[in-house]
Amino acid sequence: MNSFIDYTVNGLVIGNVYALLAVGLALIFGVANLINFAHGSVYTIGAYVGWAAITFLHTPLAVTILIVAVACGALGAAIERVALRPLQGRARIAPLLATIGLSFVLDQLVQLIASPNPRALPVDLPDWRISIGGGSVGPMDILIAGVGLSSAALLYGFLRFTKLGYAVRATAQDRDAARQMGVNVDGVNSAVFAIASALGGVSGLLVGMYYNHIDPAMSFQATLKGVVAVVIGGVGNVPGAIVGSLLLGLTESYGIALFGTTYRNLFAFALLILFLLVLPNGLFGGRKAVEAEPMTGTFIAPSRALRVPDYVVAALAAGAFALPLVAPAPYLLQVLTNSWLAGLLALSLTLVAGAAGQMSFGHAGLLAIGGYASALLATDYGVMPLVSVPVAGVVTSLLGTALVFPAFRLRGHYIAIATLAIGEIVSLVILNWESLTHGAMGVTGIPPLSAFGYEVTSARAVYWLTLSALVAFALLQARLSSSHIGRTLRALRDDEIAARSHGVKVTRYKALAFGFAGFGAGVSGAISAHLFSYLNNQTFDSQLSLLAVTMAILGGMGNILGAIVGAVALVGLPEAFRFAAEYRILIYGIVLLLLVRFRPQGLLGTT
């Protein structure tokens, strides 16, 4: 019983820490209808600004907090002005993608400037502790709770009772109407971003002090947990964010108590999925009425696909096949092999996100399922890779569809969050299900690709094999696209309600799309597993999922040739610029930002 109290206290303590970030996220969502994935980066920058202030200016705590708040507030306003305001009026998911690109850019900038080594961030608070149960809390806990609660209270009061607060809420409800009423909508948005970012930066500072640890990679986990807390509390609900955070903290703590530390994040994401399915508006979000306008879950910019004549495509394919005979440098072939494998992933994503309108931010999970399926079949059960690879494709098709199935009825940012969480869950299940997957040890000694004893190991052979898989899948996907199924998927994407009203069974077709796409991704993961000869739960990670999205957008959502072009551009080209390797991820972020802003239809146009 004693321990139960301790777990509860600890859950509240960590929930307290999450709450600081969650409040800022909730505020931005409430006003701009946007999950700001760059919030975690502002949080990180806040910590570093604070570090700089303390180290170079020796400022006392209160002044440091002020400096951080001002600096991050300015950053937030700049983000809104430069990256988000130009995207008004676009599909909801455009700003979300922009914030993802921003988060890449900001995180990389921090890493380039400050080095990836973690730093200490000492705090000059008194050293007493209050015992609660078997544990204790200290002044930092109190400070964090104080800042979190008071900012939530202040924000709540501000939104409820002040004139500017009314303006903010009006803008959130209906931007155009608010503008008509004389509200300076742009100013309101700037103000909100500034406030939320100031709060985000301060939370980074305080959390950095709490753990005496800051590093450039802080942002991703922080954002994820913040998003979970906000969804639980009800997106847009500021006090709800605090409740959500505490609930998240408690869930994690009890999860650890029951099953052990490795289950912590699994519980967090399972909680998220549970809420998305059962109570998508969170605990305090209220119930929504019937939607009036068509809400699409994806990012399609109306455009015509570039008409590439068939003979050009055939020539390109022939050229690709002939390449090893002309320029057999193994390095080049290896780079292109990586591109073909990435191309399979991009094709898979562009089908579901482009053609079917189901954005997927966890697509790397499909690679993991395929990779593990084939690796385990080959290593533990001695199945020939010629057989295990297609079987892995089928497994991925079925399992992948089953996993994403509950998310089919979600829209816009919810689908982004859900698929991101599902991707993380796949990775965590792989990590924890040791009896099946060998857990953290991974699968070693995966045999190379072979058929009936003949091994495919030379750079050329592997190149041809993967290229064949890519071309075959692309042709099949083109065939699918020109069939009634392709048409039906595009109709679903454009207007699900109108589609249903003409007899289209939405779930059936979304499942079809995912099933087909899952096969391609599964095969890609399976082939990779045999090429790497080693696989663990981190081989196919969330960064790869986001890279897949960037590839698909770059090529043009739904565009088959575009997906391959996007893959070659984002996976192959960076190899040619190895001297810029340090800036690779920075460049991905910039590419994504530029695409979303200036050329959302990608290079070859959407279908």
Add this chain to the structure above:
Amino acid sequence: MAPLCQVRALTRRFGGLTAVDALDFEIAQGEFVSLIGPNGAGKTTTFNLMSGLDRADAGEVLFEGRRIERLAAERIAALGVARTFQHGRVFGNLSVLDNVLIGAHTRLRATRPWGGPVAELALALWRPRSVRDDYAARESEARAIVARFGDRLTPRLDHRAHSLSYANRRRLEIARALALRPRLLLLDEPTAGMNPTETAEMEGLIGELKREGLTILLIEHKLDMVMRLSDRVYVLDDGKRIAAGPPDAVRDDPAVIEAYLGHSGVGRRPQAEAAE
């Protein structure tokens, strides 16, 4: 003979507001019935309840004798009920032809093979003779339907719907609905936003459909058109039915006139007025 479609005590509430209040009406095979009433009277909500996009709080909807108020929209469509939307909802990124072909979705045999979705996928990829014939048949049907609109849509068959003019988009919506070969067609303000010429054209088309025997339920605000086309009219206000009957009877009903706030002689033609 039992009516084709019957609505009984249909009710829908949104919080404190009752949008549709114990509504009763029916429509017989081949009849042309209109629903009229001021804005906010609950007409579109009624359509949503009938077509399965919304779930009623009470009451029932019967189509060909069976209850459909709890069925999903796609099931109701498969039973032969097609509808258009108040603000027009075409598939913007699809071509005109593809839009109409979606309307024919339930008629495409390839969507219902033995073996479920997997078989459907396999057939779509392989496309044996039977499937190609199926596709071709739907396409020629679609072209024929589009041809009914003269040269409004036919020259634009492969244009994307978002590039069409507003009036053409509304026409496309109707073409799409017709492709379903509906037994009951629900039209929600098909001439909203159209000028008199376009309205007249649309009225001509709807009249043609009526003459071909299609059962039509119409929501419209252009009351002269309503009076000319309808066999019977129901008037709604505040979710309740306040009048019903042939157009002449409804035109002079004081309750109806009051609902429209002082319009005298609702829908009456000027010369008829002068003759009194």
Add this chain to the structure above:
Amino acid sequence: MHAHFSPTRRALLAVTFGAAFAPAALAASPQGEPILLGVSGPLTGPNAQYGAQWKKGFDLALDAINGAGGVKGRPLQYQFEDSQADPRQTVAIAQKFVSDPKIVVELGDFSSTASMAASSIYQRAGLVQFGFTNSHPNFTKGGDFIWSSSVSQADETPRLAKYATELGFKKLAVLYLNTDWGRTSQTLFSNAAKSLGAEVVAAEGYQPDEKDFRSTLVRVRDANPDVIVLISYYADGALIARQIRSVGLKTPIVANGSVYSPKFIELAGDAANGVFTETNFFPGEQRPEVQNFVTKFRARYSEDPDTFNAVAYDTIVLMAQVFDQFGTERAGVRDGLAKVKDVPSVIFGKATFDPETRRVAGARAVYLEVRDGKFAPWDGVKPTTN
């Protein structure tokens, strides 16, 4: 920075500088065709700080070697390709290296899993893959071109267990990084501890990006251990140590050698005091190889070196000697590693490889304790149980 220039440009620079400072440098600067070492490692990504540590060690060693005339008059250079410790990239880099005839040996990658993904390429092509931080027991089994100077976890962790039992602890709670490295270490550690008569009362694996350990520590506390063993790197080790103290636990802490870094003390603050650890490399050791290295490192970088700097430094020194004695042909390098004896090493004192395991036998360990914010050799006093 010179790692980013092409070989020709580098040679050109070397010649230009050599000519500019001719009188003074003429005696020392090597003029021949550079001997190129390919390095595959993380310059960006989550493990970027380790790549940076490597570079410092490499550069320090190269200063000394090239300053003394290089190897038979030829300068040593490395070409660092950023792999982000990502198996996809290590494979591509491997292809690049094996097909570049100027590269005579490959160093790296950082993690065993990243290296193992590329091993088959190096093995088939006959280019030595020298994974000097790859401690996975299966790493060198990839073939006779796969070598490592890293102490195998199979050797290192039992020593940690021995230290823990020598300190008098009988009930051990183990917190380990839940990666293949951490898992392997934890298994080996637990087995070794059991064979020494101790009991592992709790074993909690945690994710690399985990920050909050409070609830984990409740679990640990409830198992009633007399020591908490950390199988961690320095950043996470520091986080855990701090939280152990801030929740009020007074249990002694024993941590594996990866925490041995000035960063651990910086990040853990006061909580570092009293932590026991062991290391193959301790700057305070009076051995000439160690002092030589530490002095030069401090002079050049104004900070104390850690194990990552040391192993990188050792690797260059090793390679220089192999090249000197056995030539720079790829197959010759492999043979040379098997035959080379008693290479001066900061870690090992004198390093000789076991041709069977392709690792160095006989790493020695120094038992350490943190006192007053500094690592110091253990004074032999067993901590009193609380």
